[in-house]
Amino acid sequence: MAESNWTPDQPMVSAKDVHKSFGSLEVLKGVSMDVMKGECVCVIGPSGSGKSTFIRCINGLNDIQSGSITVEGQEVNDPKLDKLSLRKKVGMVFQQYNLFPHKNAIENIMMAPVLVLKEDKDEVEARARELIRKVRLEGKEEAYPGELSGGQQQRVAIARSLAMRPDVMLFDEVTAALDPETVKEVLTTIRDLAEEGMTCILVTHEMGFAREVANQIYFTDRGVIVEHGPPATFFKEAKDPRTKEFLSQIL
Numbered sequence: 001m002a003e004s005n006w007t008p009d010q011p012m013v014s015a016k017d018v019h020k021s022f023g024s025l026e027v028l029k030g031v032s033m034d035v036m037k038g039e040c041v042c043v044i045g046p047s048g049s050g051k052s053t054f055i056r057c058i059n060g061l062n063d064i065q066s067g068s069i070t071v072e073g074q075e076v077n078d079p080k081l082d083k084l085s086l087r088k089k090v091g092m093v094f095q096q097y098n099l100f101p102h103k104n105a106i107e108n109i110m111m112a113p114v115l116v117l118k119e120d121k122d123e124v125e126a127r128a129r130e131l132i133r134k135v136r137l138e139g140k141e142e143a144y145p146g147e148l149s150g151g152q153q154q155r156v157a158i159a160r161s162l163a164m165r166p167d168v169m170l171f172d173e174v175t176a177a178l179d180p181e182t183v184k185e186v187l188t189t190i191r192d193l194a195e196e197g198m199t200c201i202l203v204t205h206e207m208g209f210a211r212e213v214a215n216q217i218y219f220t221d222r223g224v225i226v227e228h229g230p231p232a233t234f235f236k237e238a239k240d241p242r243t244k245e246f247l248s249q250i251l
């Protein structure tokens with residue numbers, strides 16, 4: 001990967017005037033965002049406003065038409081960039097956890113480091129067991145996905161992503177498909193990570209979480225960031241009528 005002069009006093013993730021279209025449909029119309037190391041940012045906004053598209057751009061799952069996105073100073077859309085090292089750096093968890101059904105929790109967590117990174121199996125297994133503790137699933141090491149609740153599976157998926165030792169974690173509505181009683185345990189896991197200093201960007205409708213954990217909240221609508229701010233001011237002093245209307249519907 002190209003050398004970067006990035007230092008931790010600069011944004012770890014920086015998006016500048018990002019434009020993204022699918023054919024003639026312009027989905028991102030000049031999105032900018034800076035996320036510092038250790039920050040937790042929540043992105044909220046109506047369905048179809050481009051939230052998933054945007055965070056997929058951060059780890060290179062979507063290309064962009066113009067603007068720039070850097071992670072630790074490295075341009076994500078630089079054709080010379082090694083995609084594997086970007087994927088290692090930027091972990092992503094989706095609404096659908098898609099664990100391998102015929103592998104147990106530990107095996108699911110171990111797969112990518114062993115098969116993709118060719119890391120030592122014993123070391124990876126020790127790390128996987130540590131990660132199971134971190135996501136509060138002790139005792140479920142050998143359980144198969146079918147034997148776990150949705151929330152437990154999602155926590156295995158988070159551990160699987162952490163096994164690549166990312167510097168940034170992206171979460172795209174990871175609790176949206178879960179039963180209400182298991183939402184909390186997944187949010188607790190993410191909160192633990194944020195409190196340990198993991199840089200996190202979450203698309204979420206969990207306003208309680210956003211209020212308590214986020215450093216910054218971004219409100220998106222139809223491909224633009226309408227406004228953003230720390231929770232204390234965002235919830236009290238949202239200025240744009242679109243933000244106010246959205247908040248009035250979900251709070």
Ligand code: ADP
Nearest residue numbers: 022025027045046047048049050051052053054
């Ligand atoms: P959100 O996550 O905020 O609900 P998305 O980023 O998923 O919004 O989608 C924004 C818009 O982009 C929607 O109109 C959606 O239909 C469109 N879109 C997303 N992905 C694709 C794709 N791969 N091809 C074409 N259109 C897409």
Ligand code: MG
Nearest residue numbers: 051052053173
């Ligand atoms: Mg989405």
